[in-house]
Amino acid sequence: MRPNRWVTGAFVLALCSSFLLVAERCLRERLVFSEHPLFADLAEKIPNYQHVWFAWELVGTRPMKYFEWFFSQEQKYPLNGFGEMVLQKNASWQELCRMDTDGDGITNGEELGDPCCRWQAPAGDFQISRNLEYRRWMTSHPSHPTERNKNIHSFPKSCDEEYDVEEYQRIFRNFYFSRLEGTEETPWSVLKLAAFAFMIIQIGFWIAFDGLGDDLFRSVSPMSSGQRVLLVVASFLYMDFTSGVVHLILDYAPTFLPVLGGLAGGFRYHHEDPTAICRISWFAYASHTHLLAIVVLLVLRLGLPSRGLRFFWIWGLVWSHLFQSAHRWTHFPPEQLAWWKRMLQSVLVLTHERHMEHHQDLQKQFTILSGFGDIVLDPLVKVVPAAHYDYWCVFGVCWFFFPHFLDSWLRADGSQRSQRVSVHEKV
Numbered sequence: 047m048r049p050n051r052w053v054t055g056a057f058v059l060a061l062c063s064s065f066l067l068v069a070e071r072c073l074r075e076r077l078v079f080s081e082h083p084l085f086a087d088l089a090e091k092i093p094n095y096q097h098v099w100f101a102w103e104l105v106g107t108r109p110m111k112y113f114e115w116f117f118s119q120e121q122k123y124p125l126n127g128f129g130e131m132v133l134q135k136n137a138s139w140q141e142l143c144r145m146d147t148d149g150d151g152i153t154n155g156e157e158l159g160d161p162c163c164r165w166q167a168p169a170g171d172f173q174i175s176r177n178l179e180y181r182r183w184m185t186s187h188p189s190h191p192t193e194r195n196k197n198i199h200s201f202p203k204s205c206d207e208e209y210d211v212e213e214y215q216r217i218f219r220n221f222y223f224s225r226l227e228g229t230e231e232t233p234w235s236v237l238k239l240a241a242f243a244f245m246i247i248q249i250g251f252w253i254a255f256d257g258l259g260d261d262l263f264r265s266v267s268p269m270s271s272g273q274r275v276l277l278v279v280a281s282f283l284y285m286d287f288t289s290g291v292v293h294l295i296l297d298y299a300p301t302f303l304p305v306l307g308g309l310a311g312g313f314r315y316h317h318e319d320p321t322a323i324c325r326i327s328w329f330a331y332a333s334h335t336h337l338l339a340i341v342v343l344l345v346l347r348l349g350l351p352s353r354g355l356r357f358f359w360i361w362g363l364v365w366s367h368l369f370q371s372a373h374r375w376t377h378f379p380p381e382q383l384a385w386w387k388r389m390l391q392s393v394l395v396l397t398h399e400r401h402m403e404h405h406q407d408l409q410k411q412f413t414i415l416s417g418f419g420d421i422v423l424d425p426l427v428k429v430v431p432a433a434h435y436d437y438w439c440v441f442g443v444c445w446f447f448f449p450h451f452l453d454s455w456l457r458a459d460g461s462q463r464s465q466r467v468s469v470h471e472k473v
Contacts, residue, residue: 091137
C-alpha cells in the first residue's frame with residue numbers, strides 16, 4: 047500500500063522547505079565569507095559563537111538589515127563595532143577578550159563568558175573544572191551596551207587561581223532559579239485556542255464514532271493489549287527523541303529567519319530568563335504544542351491511517367503535553383514541586399540535574415521528556431553539530447513522516463502476506 051497522496055504531498059512540501067534553509071545558509075555563508083574570509087571559522091576563534099542567539103549578528107548586521115544586504119549585490123556586509131575589532135585584531139581572542147567594544151564597562155570576555163581570557167578552541171563539552179571557558183550562559187553582545195550584573199559579571203573574583211567549582215555552581219543555580227516570584231499574564235492567542243478546539247473536536251469524533259474509544263479504553267479493540275502497550279512505549283520513545291530534535295533546532299536557528307526565527311527567538315528567551323516559563327500558566331506554555339498538534343491531526347485526517355498509527359499519534363499528543371510539563375518542572379526549585387512530580391522525575395521524566403547540565407553545556411542533553419533519547423541524539427550531534435540547524439530541519443521532516451511511511455509499508459506487507467495465504471488455501 048502506497049502512502050496516501052496527501053501525506054506524500056505534505057512530506058514533499060515540508061522537505062523542500064527544509065532544503066531551502068540549507069540553500070539559504072550556504073548562500074549566506076558564501077556571500078559573507080567571500081567578502082571576509084576571516085569569518086569562515088569564527089566558532090574556532092571566538093568563545094560561545096555557536097551558543098548565543100545573536101551568533102550571526104555577533105560581527106555584523108541586525109535582522110532588519112540582513113535582507114537588505116542579502117538581496118543587494120552592491121551593498122557590503124555591514125559590520126558592527128565588534129566585527130570591526132575582529133578584523134583589526136585578526137580575530138586574536140587574547141587581544142579582543144580584554145577590550146570593551148561597546149564601552150559599557152564590561153569586557154568582551156566577560157560578555158562572552160570568558161572573563162579570564164582562558165578559552166581555547168575547540169572547547170568541546172563544557173566542564174568548569176577544565177579552567178578554560180567560564181560559562182556558556184548569561185552571555186551578552188559585545189557591541190550592545192549591557193547593564194552589569196554584579197552577581198555574574200563580578201565572578202570569578204580572581205583570575206590568578208583555578209576556577210572555584212562550588213562557587214560557580216552556586217552562582218549558576220542562583221541564575222537558573224532567579225526571578226521566580228510572581229506570575230505573568232499572557233494574552234490569549236486566537237490561533238492557539240482554535241488549534242486546541244480543533245484538537246478536542248477531532249479526537250472526540252474519533253472516540254465517539256471511529257473506534258478510538260475502543261482502542262484507548264476497552265478490550266474489544268482489534269489490537270491486542272500487547273500491541274497497544276508496545277505502541278504506547280514506542281510513542282513515548284519517539285516523542286522523547288522528537289522533543290530533542292525540535293529543541294536543538296530552536297536553540298540554534300538564527301532569529302532573523304522568517305517564521306522559524308520567531309519561534310527560535312521566543313523559545314531561546316528562557317535561556318536568558320530560565321524561570322520565564324514558570325511565571326506563565328501551565329496552559330499558556332503547554333499550548334505551544336497545539337499548533338504542531340494541528341499538523342499531526344491534519345496529516346492523520348487526510349492520510350487515512352491505520353488504527354495503530356492513529357493510536358500511536360494520540361499517545362504522542364499526550365507525551366507532548368508531558369514533555370512541556372516536565373520541562374517546566376525542571377525550572378522550579380525541586381523543593382517547590384509536588385511529591386508526585388518528584389516521583390515522576392525519579393522514574394520517568396526529565397530531572398533537574400540533566401536539564402541544568404544542558405543549560406550549562408548547550409551542546410548535549412536536548413530531550414525534555416525523559417532524557418532517554420539523548421543516548422542516541424548526543425552522539426549524532428557530535429557527527430552533525432547542532433549549529434547545522436538546517437540539516438537537522440531536513441532530518442526532522444523525515445523523522446516526523448517516518449511513522450506514516452512505516453505504517454504504509456507494514457500495511458502493504460501485511461496485505462501481501464494475506465493474499466499469499468489466501469492463494470495457498472485455494473490451492
